[in-house]
Amino acid sequence: MRIATYNVNSIKAHLPAVTGWLRERAPDVAGLQEIKCVDDAFPRLEIEALGYRCETFGQKTYNGVALLSKHKMEDVTRGLPGFADEQSRFIAARIYPKGGAPFHIANLYVPNGNPVPSEKWDYKQRWLEALFAWVEGEMKSPDMPLVVMGDYNIMPEDIDCHDPKAWRDDALFRNEVRQFFRRYRALGLTDAVRSCTSAKETYTFWDYQAGAWPKNNGLRIDHLMLSPLAADRLVSTGIDKHVRGHDKPSDHVPVWAKFAG
């Protein structure tokens, strides 16, 4: 069972990159963020042709998330429970592979939060508190492995960016969000990629600007967070960095975790 997260930065603008990667990596489940289209405009046929069911929670122009699955997908939740949100940033479902263990998967796109201070920064913090409350509730009655993945817009540690001093006051790195991430992990969540490597320059995003990609000036902001039942099954993780070098790439690359069973 391979589960992946990928911020596509517009599914319509980057469809060849997405379908090419789906063919190559063939994840069982993929959570997409920033699809930037309404549900009716999602390129469903192209993705279904690759063997995926599609559940979308779209929005015009901005945001928008989707779950793709090769297996049966049920109990789809659109929108972060307990949080009145005008933006489409959360979709969750339960996945039932034939003859395999089911997974509960939440796919999210956390607000960026810049500039600080601003209404956007307040919104990011309120959004994260609502996420914390939802995950805390889910962790109390673990009926199946839970994966909470997506674009968190948080670098958890100094090694998750090239120049931590330069990022100190940014909404992706300020004390408040790193503190959130520590509290969040303390609920019992495992950061899948970081649990498999302590290597520096383990990045998932490279800005289009300022030669960030050729200089390898990246960030690690896309994460798969695992409940204890999911972490027990974790076999390996990967970051499909080569996708960033293709024509017309997203500024993020896919990140995945492989599970036994």
Place this chain on the structure above:
DNA sequence: ATGCCCCCGGTTCGGGGA
């Protein structure tokens, strides 16, 4: 670590991203 790029809508620029 932003002046630089990229996407969107619906123009020829502004909002948003990270």
